[in-house]
Amino acid sequence: MELWEGIASELNNIGPPIRSSSEWNKVWLDYKLKLKRKIAYNRKEIAATGGGPYNQHSLTTLEQAVDELLSLQQAVNPSGAAFGSTAPAPASAYLEEEHTHLEDVEVQPEQAGNVSITSRQAPASRVEERKNLRMKALEKQAETQESLVGIMQNINSVCNEISRYNRKIYELKKEKLNLINLKEIA
Numbered sequence: 001m002e003l004w005e006g007i008a009s010e011l012n013n014i015g016p017p018i019r020s021s022s023e024w025n026k027v028w029l030d031y032k033l034k035l036k037r038k039i040a041y042n043r044k045e046i047a048a049t050g051g052g053p054y055n056q057h058s059l060t061t062l063e064q065a066v067d068e069l070l071s072l073q074q075a076v077n078p079s080g081a082a083f084g085s086t087a088p089a090p091a092s093a094y095l096e097e098e099h100t101h102l103e104d105v106e107v108q109p110e111q112a113g114n115v116s117i118t119s120r121q122a123p124a125s126r127v128e129e130r131k132n133l134r135m136k137a138l139e140k141q142a143e144t145q146e147s148l149v150g151i152m153q154n155i156n157s158v159c160n161e162i163s164r165y166n167r168k169i170y171e172l173k174k175e176k177l178n179l180i181n182l183k184e185i186a
Helices: 002-014 021-047 061-070 072-076 091-103 126-185
Strands: 105-109 115-119
Touching: 002 021, 002 126, 021 061, 021 072, 061 072
Parallel strands: none
Antiparallel strands: 105 115
16 A cells, blocks of 8 residues: 555656545556456457457557556466366376376285285375465466566656656746746846
């Protein structure tokens, strides 16, 4: 929240509109949502089978920069299998899984010549695999959020620079106007 308060103060220093930190946060979230929808629409147009005009929404330079910073293309159009997908695995995967289980089985002799079969390594259950996948996804999300905080800090510093230059320009224009007024009086 402190970060957004800092960003809000910098943006409000630049000039209208003047908003609170929560309002600027909402503006940012709305902007990202609009951009995600645009990217998803473009993805849908690429995958279309025909029967109508091809019309994609072009991204502005700013939208392309935001997309690149936040990796929205990957968020909207993930590559590979989606997390939590319940699509059935191909038959070859089941055969490989069965083969793996057979390799993990070891025959051990017991007393009086009896033979028992024990597993050297118990395979992880599907629930454990999903938990592991979820944990990896959460770790990746945490890394991404940490990098976003760094990016937001960079954006904040750039906004500070822009604000400083805008103030200088304002002062120069104010002086110019005063000089023009003095010329007209004289």
